[in-house]
Every structure is written in structure tokens, then in C-alpha cells.
Amino acid sequence: MKKMWSSVVAVTTALTFTACQSEEPKPAAEVADFQVIGGQVIDEAFFAENKTGACGTVDFGPSEARREPTPEEASKFQVRAAADNMVNVAWHVITSGTTGNVTDAQIAAQLQVLNDAYAGKGFQFQTVSIDRTNNSKWFGMTPGSRNETLAKQTLAKSPATTLNIYTAGPGQGLLGWAVFPWSYAESHYQNGVVLLHSSLPGGSAAPYNLGDTATHEVGHYLGLYHTFQGGCTGSGDSVDDTPAEASAAYGCPAGRDTCSATGQDPIYNFMDYTDDACMNHFTAGQTTRMAWAVSTYKPSL
Numbered sequence: 001m002k003k004m005w006s007s008v009v010a011v012t013t014a015l016t017f018t019a020c021q022s023e024e025p026k027p028a029a030e031v032a033d034f035q036v037i038g039g040q041v042i043d044e045a046f047f048a049e050n051k052t053g054a055c056g057t058v059d060f061g062p063s064e065a066r067r068e069p070t071p072e073e074a075s076k077f078q079v080r081a082a083a084d085n086m087v088n089v090a091w092h093v094i095t096s097g098t099t100g101n102v103t104d105a106q107i108a109a110q111l112q113v114l115n116d117a118y119a120g121k122g123f124q125f126q127t128v129s130i131d132r133t134n135n136s137k138w139f140g141m142t143p144g145s146r147n148e149t150l151a152k153q154t155l156a157k158s159p160a161t162t163l164n165i166y167t168a169g170p171g172q173g174l175l176g177w178a179v180f181p182w183s184y185a186e187s188h189y190q191n192g193v194v195l196l197h198s199s200l201p202g203g204s205a206a207p208y209n210l211g212d213t214a215t216h217e218v219g220h221y222l223g224l225y226h227t228f229q230g231g232c233t234g235s236g237d238s239v240d241d242t243p244a245e246a247s248a249a250y251g252c253p254a255g256r257d258t259c260s261a262t263g264q265d266p267i268y269n270f271m272d273y274t275d276d277a278c279m280n281h282f283t284a285g286q287t288t289r290m291a292w293a294v295s296t297y298k299p300s301l
């Protein structure tokens with residue numbers, strides 16, 4: 001998930017609601033796992049919005065979700081990543097009247113942003129279809145909502161072999177969200193990415209309108225966590241070459257260094273929350289992790 005607002009309180013505060021009022025706040029090590037709920041990448045905003053209804057929806061997902069690739073797997077996946085895998089993309093433009101009607105040219109520009117970001121990282125993308133649906137309820141869908149389910153059930157195309165990308169207007173400051181590869185069977189309609197329509201190139205969501213929300217969400221779709229996952233302790237984002245980071249970074253705070261471990265915060269990484277103009281790369285470790293996640297959970301992609 002990616003949000004445009006930085007005014008949200010600490011995750012641990014919101015989690016007190018999520019784990020049902022009667023439970024103790026979860027220790028830090030479990031906080032990250034709470035981000036897998038209903039099979040989706042979510043964040044503190046979702047908890048705040050759903051604090052009365054979140055009990056019973058917590059799904060930690062398969063335990064192997066946080067497993068690291070073995071060295072043997074890593075070397076194999078590095079070979080695989082050297083040849084970019086072409087991914088078919090089905091675009092679903094959801095509008096509310098004339099609002100959200102992104103153009104074919106914007107979609108083409110967005111595809112180019114994705115291809116530039118993922119070149120040499122194991123994946124390239126090609127558009128296979130664009131459909132358009134005027135439905136104000138689906139347009140306002142939020143993570144885990146009935147309207148999200150209805151839209152995806154109706155519109156998803158061949159999820160095992162196709163990346164389904166929905167553009168909509170979810171509100172709540174949300175720029176987009178994605179479903180992790182291990183959350184559902186690869187053929188499940190829930191798989192895919194939802195983007196705020198105005199985050200596409202040429203949209204109005206400055207400074208998030210250069211198309212890197214899609215880059216970020218597709219990263220989740222391919223198995224990446226946020227660079228600030230887990231904060232300064234533990235396995236973080238399960239990638240060795242992204243320095244630990246205490247919290248999401250916004251703007252483009254050069255020199256930010258929030259953890260005592262070696263390395264400045266990875267504010268230029270696509271999996272942080274910085275401005276589109278600030279983020280510019282995935283690491284080798286992230287490339288390996290994406291190849292591992294897709295080989296393991298999305299072998300048909």
C-alpha cells in the first residue's frame with residue numbers, strides 16, 4: 001500500500017484496535033505480520049477505518065510468506081531474473097461519471113514507467129486489454145471492501161497469467177494497494193493492484209503523479225515488503241541490501257538515517273513512501289526476492 005498522508009499515528013497504536021479490544025498490544029515482532037489481512041497489503045489507515053470490524057479478519061497468511069530464499073534458490077532466481085519475464089497486463093478503468101476516466105495515453109505512459117523501473121529486474125509488462133466501467137460504488141472501493149470484491153469478481157481476467165490493474169478513487173489518502181503473491185491461489189480474482197486514478201502519469205496527485213505508485217504496488221504484487229517493514233529490528237523487509245528504516249519516509253529526505261544499523265534509510269527505493277521523483281530503484285536483493293516469490297507462488301505468471 002502507499003499513502004500520501006504522513007499524519008497517521010504509529011502502527012502499534014492502531015493495532016490495539018485490530019487485535020480486538022480485549023487483547024494486549026502485539027509485540028513489535030508481530031506488527032509487520034498484521035499487515036497481511038484479508039490477503040492484502042494494508043496499513044494503519046485501514047486499521048483506523050475498520051477498528052470496529054477488524055476482529056476475525058486477521059489472516060497471518062502462510063508461514064512461509066516470510067521465509068528467506070535459500071542460497072541455492074537465490075542463485076537460481078538470479079539467473080532467472082537476468083532474463084526479464086514478460087507479464088500481460090489487463091487494465092480496468094473504473095469511473096464515477098466522468099471522474100477517473102484515465103486515457104489510453106496515460107495507460108501507455110504508465111506501462112512505460114513500469115518497464116523502465118523493472119528493466120533488468122526480472123519483469124517487463126505489456127498491455128493486453130483495457131476495459132472501462134462506470135460504477136461510483138466500485139470507484140470508491142477500499143482495501144478489503146465488498147465493492148473491491150464485486151469489482152474484481154466482475155472484471156478480473158485470467159489472474160494466474162495476467163496482472164490485473166484497477167484504477168479507481170478510493171479516498172482515505174490511498175494511492176493504491178496490492179495483494180501479496182502468497183495470499184491467494186494464483187488464479188484467484190483478488191490478485192492484482194488497485195491504483196488511485198490520478199497517480200498515473202499526467203494525473204493530478206502531485207507529487208505522486210509520475211507513475212511510481214504502480215511501480216510500488218506491483219512490487220508488493222511480486223512479493224516485496226516496504227523498506228520500513230519491521231522498523232529497525234528483526235528481519236525487516238527480508239531483503240539484505242535494503243538498510244533498515246524505522247518508519248516510512250515522505251518527500252525526499254536526503255541523509256535520513258533512522259536506525260543504528262549500517263546504511264542510510266533507503267529513501268530512493270521504490271518500496272518506501274517518498275515522492276515519485278525521489279524513488280528510482282530496486283536492489284539486487286529485491287530482484288532476487290521477486291523472482292523467488294513469483295517462482296514459488298505465481299509460477300504461471
Ligand SMILES: [Zn+2]
Pocket residue numbers: 001002041216220226
Ligand atoms: Zn506499499
